[in-house]
Amino acid sequence: MSHDHGSDRTDASTDEQTADHRRDDTAGDRTGDASGGYADGVARRVDAVSRRNFLRTAAGAGAATALGLGITGSAAADGIPTPWLHRDGNLIRDPSDNEVILRGVNVPDAKRMNAKEFRPDADETIARATNAEEGWYSRIVRLPIQPTDVGGHDTGGIPPVPGFSQSQLESYVQNHLRPAVDTCAEHNVYCIVDYHRHRGQDEAHAYDSEGIDEELTMFWETVAPEFAEDSNVLFEVYNEPIHPFQGHYEPNVDVDPTDDEAIETWNTWKAAAQPWVDTIREHAPRNLILIGSPRWSQWTYQAPRNEFDGDNLAYTGHVYGHQNLRPLSEYFGEPAEEVPVFMTEFGWGENGANYITGTADDEGQEFLDFFADYDVHWQVWCFDSKWRPAMLDHDWSVKPYGEFWREELAAHRDQDVPDGEVDTGTDDDTPTDTATPTATPTATPTATPTATPTDTPTPSGPTSTPTPTDAPNTPTDTPATDALVINDYDGDPAWSANRNDLGQWCGAGSFANGSGEVEDGALVLAYDNGGWYQEQINRDVSDYDTLVLSVAGASGGEESEVRFSMGGASGMLADVTDDSIGTTLSTVAVDMASAGVDRTSSSLSLRLNFWQGGSSRLRIDGVRLE
Template sequence: MTNEPNRSTDGRTEGQNIDRVASGSSRRDFLKATAAAGALAAGVGSGVVGTSTAGIPTPRLSVDGNLIKDPQGEAVKLRGLNIADPKRLSVTAPARGKTPEQLIRWLTNADEGWYPRVLRVPVQPVDIGEHPPGPVAEDNGDDPAPPVPAFDQDQLESYLETYLDPVVDLCAERGVYCIVDYHRHWDGVQWAESQKGPINEPLQEEVLGFWQTVAPRYADSSHVFFEIYNEPTEPGFYSSRYKNGDPAPWMQDKWDLWRELAQPWVDAIREHSENLIIVGSPGWSQTPEGATIYGEFDGGNLSYAYHTYPGHAANNENTWAEQGGHDYSGVEGAFEEVPLFVTEFGWQDEFSGYDPHRWISGTTDGFGQPFVDWLESEPSLHWTAWCADPVWLPAMFERGFETGGETDAVGNPYEEEIPTHCEDLPCEWELRGNPDMGALVKETLAETRDDGIPSGEGPETPTEDTPTDGTPTDDTPTEDTPADDGPNWPDGTTDPDGDGAYEDLNGNGEVDYSDVVEYFENMDSEGMQNNVEYYDYNGNGEIDYDDLVALFGEVQ
């Protein structure tokens, strides 16, 4: 493991960033405040960082039967994308081409045609503890799974503060739900002796410590969901029933063993938060029917995960809704009783035979379109496609620049030098089309963008009936609101210090960090350019980046 300091997305070390934090403010507050400045440094003029958010309201959601509902009791259906681990994205950005913040702004930019309603963020013990990535370790003849425990508390706190907090905050700003996914898998780590138990208590403690730290950190964030454990690889589920349809008793034992391991994680979250929880299942999260056949977890407001790829048996005859168990990989109608969150699915055509990628080898016609059709057939099926990345497989993108041909991992980012393929971040990513997965996923997100979204006020998304020049939706200005063509900020935009400039852009009565972000995202809008006098904080007669700095200086 390297002793190199943690690297931030802009190349400074963590210590250098902390030195820049204003006295009395936390690092997390500082990162939130400078989200706009980070985007600016990343290359505003490139067209990658968009100003037109595709966001929606993100109130706290709750499970009712097999549906997920908003506070008004209306059913919600969520569709979205996986990204790579934010620390991995950050430290490999020169090879990948984007930082996590640049990627999220791009993937939530309506001008680019993107409309995800949820982003799944894999938080990997491999990256928290700075271990060799699985493919790299495996190539060296080592166990691809990190040791248990994979990290200590100081490493976890540093990871959250430096990498996860900015992503969670940016998801809120962009109006998209965020799944914090404890992304551990690989064989040999669940049970100490065999698939009959006993449970691996050190592993249980590792994951328990994670959720005891993470759940209270985001307990008040209505847009955050918690996925307790990505893919439990053991104990292996096979057929969940006898041929006559009766439940198989040996599978009850396996499900009970899984609950013995994982229930404390759910309990730890529930001590602090009522946010939606997503529960995986043995056999690489291919057996969610365990919850409906053998018993749900305790804790309430629970959804269950389902993962599938073209190489899994259910895809031979498109039997995802039918017989469950590892041999068949269907869910046995579990979505009729509980909400199912398909947090991983994907395909890529260029792999064949018995190489390590055989499970993801498939085509849009053979797997992708039929599976997406099934996902869209039920309101209780929610999904995040894997993966909005050009390196992790199956990949939705290719890098639009000269690369070293890396797949699955960019070397060992914590012990080796990262190659620089992208000199000026962000660099272009090209969407993969048929027979690969990128184009269909994007088209489906766009076509369903108004379907099943929560009620309430959220970031403005231009439509045919919505002005795109920044005109307020309320035609009656107040004495505290600019009279014409202001950006689409909430009603009540105010002038807290009475100097004639409107610094309180979010209408909460004070100048805070989100106002800085709002200013940056709207400074080129026609609404602001037509009302320079309201937003020209340095008095030079125009809206420019010096005004952004001046506004930041007024944050209390």
């Protein structure tokens, strides 16, 4: 499903199975000299520690400030610990055996960014994607390395095989890839070094061709040893191998990835790719290796049926608006119950071919439900203004699509992260803060960008639904004496501190009144087809049966306009409660077992979203478990 982001044309097919769809609107970097994009041609690989000190000083001062990115010198202290990770069944764990789920974004090719044609360079882009002060909580950044850019080819064309020489590859690694990986380390996030070939459907470009084998062998024999000692680096073997796959040469035949006939495709792919996996492992014994599949990495379903040989292996999946890959639970969820799955590309666009178009209400909600139900790692496409679907506009303001995923990253900011200390790059002996799944966040998530684009989903606010005047300031019910209070909004702790009564993170955004306002001991959320609210619990609550919200609405009946998510359960609030929201404070109770809530989850949270098309005003006096 990938795209050399050059032109807007597809390679050879426009049906929903093709995926060459993300395009850069500019010509990009077409130089192929040994300078690697630098005028003097001098090698620019800088020691990681020196770069860490330099960038921490310069992060808030140079071109980033000129672009209005708002990046400060404290940005390098954001992020999470990045120890070595290992596979345990279908899970990824840290050295303390905590489960880790890595959520983040894709960025463009580093050399393409460093050409600075209508976009910031790689350092600036990675800094923004991980900047907590702007509300970005990417815990992993995927770095695509395109043969087009490594070899200096026309960005609108199909790179030849081989796509680059050994000297061009070494120059690229030295001048672009190593600095980008170091920048990820400086900002305390993981990164995926992704061999990003995805174009060409002739025999020369087949993944089992001799030329492709020579190209990938050269690539990984050079790249794997370079990053073998970087604990924050994961390797993605081959972004999107296309063919051969069963049915490829017969236009009227569509072999589903779940069919028995698909086994032949997977076996062909494994025979071709196993040597590349072995090459990586020979040079890099500890890094996680991510393995794609034929037909643009859409055949993830077959991975558990014949796994690759080796340790610390995981598998990737790519899907956009493809209706032939729905339900997501079948094609990607079922394998995720047996092997680790990374959705290293997914998303939707407002326009384009059928396989990429979608909406937040449909495709967006499908992805949210899928990620809530399965332990899948995800890296959304794309943190850029030109590679589509783009999360940013040309002035680098955040599009509604980008805001959708920024909010989701913020909602999971402290969940499923490794245990340990965050490297702030300081040289003194002062102890650093420990980042754990329940750690105090470095900065409060920002629900809207500093410079709000005119097409953001943030509404101006309802004008016909005033706060009910008959709502009492106190709830009419009396909580049980053994109730577990999640948040009573009494100011201790303050809502603005993003901490609830359990000491866990809480927050909201994209409402007509911003992140909500506390009035007379209740949280008021004004919504107009937008907004999200979350209370993290982060503990086993098996001793409790019922979630209780003390709530009132401006009009009543708001339970039909609010979507409920908790412990893997997801649906409209009206579907998980027998109660209705009235115009005076009353309780709305959810039987957690009946709703399908996993009460044993150590990362349990309550999330409400308001993107279903309604406009009203909610007053939440308290949330508790009984």
